[in-house]
Every structure is written in C-alpha cells, then in structure tokens.
Amino acid sequence: MTSADAHQPTPYEVFGGHDFFTSLVGAFYSRVTNDDVLRPMYPPGSLEGAQWRLQAFLEQYWGGPTEYSDQRGHPRLRMRHAAFHIDARARDRWLTHMRAAVDEQGLPPEQEAVLWQYLQGAAFGLQNVVEEPPENPPTGQIFNAEPTS
C-alpha cells in the first residue's frame, strides 16, 4: 500500500467539497438578504463578496483550498466582526438562517452534528455585544430575606 492509498479524506471532501459549500452558503445568504436585522449590516451591493468570503473561509477551515488566506490573510474573525453590532438577536438570526441552510443539505447526521457544533460555537464566539442584567435587581419578596410586613 502506498502513502497515496492511505489518504485520509478531509472534512471538506467528506461534506461534499466545493459544491457542498456553494450550496450551503448560497442557501444561507438567500435568507440573509431578507433579514431585517442582518441585511442592513452589509453595505449595499456587498453581499456577493461577503458570500465568497464566508464560503472560502469555511472551505479552508474544513481542509479545502486556501484561497481565503491567499486573498485575505489571517482570518482574525473577532477583529473583522468588531465593526458590527452582534448582540444575541443578531447571533440568533445568523444561526437560524444557517440552521435552515444546513438542514437543506441533507448531510448524514454525524457529519451534520460536527458541522453544526462548530458553527454554533463560532457564532457565540463572535457575539460582541452582551446585554448586562440590571446592576441593582429589583427588590421584593424574591430578593429580600427580611419579612415585608
């Protein structure tokens, strides 16, 4: 057996290669276009470029071609998202559209679980606005050990 025979397929190949990522990211952006929270974050006319960037990034992340870094350098995703107000609502919209896009691809469940776990973790990691609970919680029966009468 030669070393070429022992080639371990990358997740990129296992998911379905370039066609898979084209379909996934296309399905995702067709939903972003109609989303009133996410759409305004993208400058007019920029969606096509954004679609390429997300797709190329994901392909590279999962072991496919390195076109993303060839053109964009180190991903630095936290930094590149800093300009956008990504609160829990934006994060959840992003994940809702991505979930629908993943569902459409019909991956075997174990592959789908790996992909989804990553996407979910990444989206939570890129949230950059966290709503703090009020500093002084309202007083009352629940917070007050003293009898009220």
Ligand code: HEM
């Ligand atoms: C949490 C919700 C998210 C929001 C609201 C969001 C929003 C955005 C926006 C508005 C852009 C600029 C579009 C452009 O490229 O011109 C962008 C870029 C990008 N996003 Fe996100 N994003 C989110 C999560 C993610 C996640 C989870 C990933 C990766 C798994 C990701 C990967 C990227 C990449 C690769 C770019 C292009 C960076 C560059 O090269 O400039 N985003 N995102």
